[in-house]
Amino acid sequence: MKHRMMHSHNLREALPDYARKMAVPLEELEAAYQWMLDNEVCFETRIKDRTLSFICYLNIEPRIENPLARRFYKLLSSETLGALIPLYGINWPTLRDRMLRTWEQAYNILICKIPSHTLRLLWLRIGGAKIGKGSTVWRNTEVLGVDSLRIGNDTTVGWHCQLDARGGLVIGDHVTIASHVLIIAGGHD
Incomplete structure (x- = not known):
């Protein structure tokens, strides 16, 4: 592959x-x-x-x-939007990547279900996502590649969505994404 x-x-x-x-x-x-x-x-x-x-x-x-x-x-x-995956082994980039993926899984399993926009957005921002003013990510929306996610101002991501930002994902200003939408960025074989 x-x-x-x-x-x-x-x-x-x-x-x-x-x-x-x-x-x-x-x-x-x-x-x-x-x-x-x-x-x-x-x-x-x-x-x-x-x-x-x-x-x-x-x-x-x-x-x-x-x-x-x-x-x-x-x-x-x-020049690419997404972050490269580090080569595996015992090194700082691999440890950082593992910690970030653990942070991401904690969000996807637990935090995304909490009924607080503030807490969910804070968790994503601490994980490296850039989220604009007035934007919301509704409950049960999963995010893969938190550190490569960019969401503009006054944007809404609906319920039960999945945002795969591992290849870099930019969602502009004043965008509304319906519930149950999968957005996949990056290349696949």
């Missing part, structure tokens, strides 16, 4: 701009990008007249052998 997160459309066409931004020759960046495609660091999927460009959802930066490909992956990952 290839874990991937959407980056942009037609990334290959934007390589000249990235070459200027990174101060490297275009030919070298094209070769590094091809290496990334060949080694499952980046992925492309053609749909009609567009090419969807994805990057690996796991933070594999330390494992990328090609130095220019490593720099380019770091730049691309900084």
Whole structure:
């Protein structure tokens, strides 16, 4: 299974701009990008007249052998809405991720059922969600990827919804989401 997160459309066409931004020759960046495609660091999927460009959802930066490909992956990952999943092992990013997922599960199992908007929003905000003024998340709404959730001002998320923000999810201002809605962000095989 290839874990991937959407980056942009037609990334290959934007390589000249990235070459200027990174101060490297275009030919070298094209070769590094091809290496990334060949080694499952980046992925492309053609749909009609567009090419969807994805990057690996796991933070594999330390494992990328090609130095220019490593720099380019770091730049691309900084431009995505969602946070990358850390490589597993005994390290701070893995511990932080485990603690955040435990926080998230406590919300989904217990806190989301408490009839207090203030407490539910506080729990989500402490977990890393950015929630605007006047917004509400109704009871029994589950959130996955709390730290990658962005909700604008005066927005309402109805009862019994599921927000999968692991790939980054932005809900704008003055939006109403009906009850029993599933919103999934990110790429899947």
